[in-house]
Amino acid sequence: MDFDLTDEQKQLREEVRRFADNEIRPIASEHDREESYPYEVVEKAAEMGLIAPHVPVEYGGVGYSAIENAIIIEELFAVDPGIGLCISGAGFGAEAIMEFGTEEQKEEVLPAVTSGESLLGSAISEPQAGSDVTSIATRAEKDGDEWVLNGSKMWITNGTVGDYFVVLCETDPEIEDRYSGYSQILVEADRDGFEAEKITGKMGVRASDTAEVYLDDVRVPEENLVGQRGMGFLQLMQFFDETRTAIAAQGVGIAKGATERALEYAQEREQFDRPISDFQAIKHKLAEMRTNTEAARWLTYCSAWSVDADPDRATALASMAKEFASRIAVEAADEAVQIHGGAGYVDDHDVERLYRDAKITQIYEGTTEIQKNIIARELLGDGIGV
Amino acid sequence: MKVLVTVKEVAEVGDDFAIEGTEIAESDLEYDLNEWDDYAIEAGVRLAEDGIADEVVALTIGPERSEETIRMALAKGADRAVRVWDDAIADSFLDVDTKVDLLEAVVDEEEPDLVLTGVQAADDAFGATGVALAERIGFEHAAVVNDLELDADAGVANVRRELEGGVEELTEVDVPAVLTVQTGLNEPRYASLRGIRQAQRKEIATKDLADVGLSPDDVEGALTVTSMYEPESESDAEIIEGDADEAAGRLAEVLREKGVEA
Numbered sequence: 001m002d003f004d005l006t007d008e009q010k011q012l013r014e015e016v017r018r019f020a021d022n023e024i025r026p027i028a029s030e031h032d033r034e035e036s037y038p039y040e041v042v043e044k045a046a047e048m049g050l051i052a053p054h055v056p057v058e059y060g061g062v063g064y065s066a067i068e069n070a071i072i073i074e075e076l077f078a079v080d081p082g083i084g085l086c087i088s089g090a091g092f093g094a095e096a097i098m099e100f101g102t103e104e105q106k107e108e109v110l111p112a113v114t115s116g117e118s119l120l121g122s123a124i125s126e127p128q129a130g131s132d133v134t135s136i137a138t139r140a141e142k143d144g145d146e147w148v149l150n151g152s153k154m155w156i157t158n159g160t161v162g163d164y165f166v167v168l169c170e171t172d173p174e175i176e177d178r179y180s181g182y183s184q185i186l187v188e189a190d191r192d193g194f195e196a197e198k199i200t201g202k203m204g205v206r207a208s209d210t211a212e213v214y215l216d217d218v219r220v221p222e223e224n225l226v227g228q229r230g231m232g233f234l235q236l237m238q239f240f241d242e243t244r245t246a247i248a249a250q251g252v253g254i255a256k257g258a259t260e261r262a263l264e265y266a267q268e269r270e271q272f273d274r275p276i277s278d279f280q281a282i283k284h285k286l287a288e289m290r291t292n293t294e295a296a297r298w299l300t301y302c303s304a305w306s307v308d309a310d311p312d313r314a315t316a317l318a319s320m321a322k323e324f325a326s327r328i329a330v331e332a333a334d335e336a337v338q339i340h341g342g343a344g345y346v347d348d349h350d351v352e353r354l355y356r357d358a359k360i361t362q363i364y365e366g367t368t369e370i371q372k373n374i375i376a377r378e379l380l381g382d383g384i385g386v
Numbered sequence: 387m388k389v390l391v392t393v394k395e396v397a398e399v400g401d402d403f404a405i406e407g408t409e410i411a412e413s414d415l416e417y418d419l420n421e422w423d424d425y426a427i428e429a430g431v432r433l434a435e436d437g438i439a440d441e442v443v444a445l446t447i448g449p450e451r452s453e454e455t456i457r458m459a460l461a462k463g464a465d466r467a468v469r470v471w472d473d474a475i476a477d478s479f480l481d482v483d484t485k486v487d488l489l490e491a492v493v494d495e496e497e498p499d500l501v502l503t504g505v506q507a508a509d510d511a512f513g514a515t516g517v518a519l520a521e522r523i524g525f526e527h528a529a530v531v532n533d534l535e536l537d538a539d540a541g542v543a544n545v546r547r548e549l550e551g552g553v554e555e556l557t558e559v560d561v562p563a564v565l566t567v568q569t570g571l572n573e574p575r576y577a578s579l580r581g582i583r584q585a586q587r588k589e590i591a592t593k594d595l596a597d598v599g600l601s602p603d604d605v606e607g608a609l610t611v612t613s614m615y616e617p618e619s620e621s622d623a624e625i626i627e628g629d630a631d632e633a634a635g636r637l638a639e640v641l642r643e644k645g646v647e648a
Contacts, residue, residue, distance in 0.1 A: 007454075007457070007586060008582060008583060008585075008586045010454070011454070011457060011458065011461065011577070011582050011585070012579065012582050014458075015458070015461070015576055015577045015582065018576065019576050044576075047575075047576075047578070048576045048577075048578050048579065049578045049579035049580055050579065053579050057580075062579040062580055062583060064579070
């Protein structure tokens with residue numbers, strides 16, 4: 001057993017860290033306050049190859065596995081989760097096209113996304129359908145050689161900035177099987193009837209664009225169906241192991257970023273004529289933060305490894321990593337603010353931002369509660385279902 | 387045209403470090419690519435991208451650890467690398483003359499048309515290696531170059547040099563030449579993810595003293611470090627921050643404190 005990263009992975013980590021320090025750190029607070037999308041830095045990230053690096057080389061990506069993705073996400077989120085999400089989420093939905101898309105779809109969408117020319121989004125949630133994905137009400141009906149989509153989608157990342165969306169909709173309501181009858185359809189944002197309204201006032205990850213998307217008789221050619229008709233939900237389920245591992249990596253990054261900031265501040269801040277890092281109460285906090293981050297990181301790497309190497313274990317490991325790392329992120333950000341004291345309660349120090357950003361990792365891509373259900377289900381051998 | 391870029395892995399220290407004898411404690415050192423060399427690599431890679439250079443070779447003198455640094459040059463686009471090291475080198479303090487001995491041997495073998503070096507290294511900061519190498523190998527040279535246009539057909543490098551006192555010199559240098567590169571010559575890129583992947587498969591040829599035709603006696607430098615200490619600061623510098631109003635206010639306050647009256 002070997003716990004060392006390869007030379008390539010180490011070099012990747014170092015260069016992504018340099019990118020995040022130089023390009024993201026100086027502008028993070030501004031985009032957080034203004035809730036503005038950082039187009040420029042996303043473009044620079046695309047030049048470096050950071051957008052959808054798991055896309056195969058022939059479609060403009062690097063063909064990276066879940067482990068390299070985790071390394072990249074960790075470094076970006078350690079500096080700023082908001083902009084980190086803009087970069088790591090600029091290709092949301094790419095995996096559906098990679099795995100199930102037609103050759104034409106791959107050639108049209110994937111190189112455009114990896115080059116930063118187009119932004120992609122994945123539209124699943126609805127006002128009434130969050131964790132309960134199969135209760136979605138968005139319909140797509142066949143009319144001649146076109147699909148006609150109607151419905152509304154909620155919490156859609158890249159909603160107002162995206163160029164393409166992979167939309168989950170019901171195409172075959174007559175099928176009684178709970179998991180069938182849904183399809184994934186590629187929708188271009190410039191189609192008539194497509195509208196997106198930015199959701200403002202988010203607690204955290206405010207640089208990232210989130211929107212409610214309205215589909216009002218949106219017509220797309222039948223070739224825009226991604227994969228098999230009626231199999232959309234089952235197709236979607238296949239990527240949860242990867243996407244949840246990615247959220248775990250976000251948590252690891254936030255925990256790491258919080259620990260680094262707390263460590264630095266504790267050594268600078270003096271009270272009673274000595275740095276507060278001399279006090280055992282602070283030392284223990286820092287030790288716990290560091291230990292938890294390390295534990296979360298290796299659980300995340302293990303989950304990432306299992307995605308390729310041991311898919312039977314991947315579902316449970318991904319949920320464990322996601323649940324644990326997101327919890328550790330929230331705890332570490334909380335302790336980082338505590339160590340900063342009053343200074344951490346205002347936005348002069350960016351632990352305040354991390355504190356707000358951390359929470360979302362326990363909510364999106366399956367809440368903590370859903371992850372625990374999955375872990376228990378795998379443990380008890382109940383099979384599919386939540 | 388073949389371009390040789392010399393790169394160095396430099397040691398960096400934070401605010402707190404310990405001195406052990408005539409050295410800074412190894413545990414307080416971090417290693418990174420010399421900043422000036424980053425600009426030299428970028429210049430070399432751009433010459434290749436513009437179709438002027440056929441091959442860009444990175445050259446370093448350093449222990450195995452420095453392969454991490456030189457691999458960054460490969461990830462940014464250098465085609466291959468040469469690393470010179472020997473236990474005998476590790477035992478002595480490398481002065482400029484000794485470095486030039488080692489570099490000269492590789493230049494003789496590689497026969498580049500253009501050698502790019504950083505103006506200086508961030509650690510020992512001699513700022514002499516590039517020009518000393520030019521003298522030794524009989525190349526033209528220009529130091530502190532902050533703009534470069536290469537006319538390959540005419541065999542001339544049009545360069546702008548940054549001199550003291552804000553003076554800049556525009557000059558022509560006949561190729562083959564050594565140019566020592568100042569920061570600001572270009573904007574060094576980040577290594578792309580694809581570049582990082584490709585770099586793992588690029589060649590780093592290692593050479594010891596025998597390979598470059600030198601003996602341990604040749605690398606016994608004329609310089610030895612006799613002591614290492616942290617100079618005591620005699621006064622503090624204050625950097626005034628804030629907008630113009632605040633900064634002017636604070637400046638007036640300081641001047642008044644120091645006894646300057648209107």
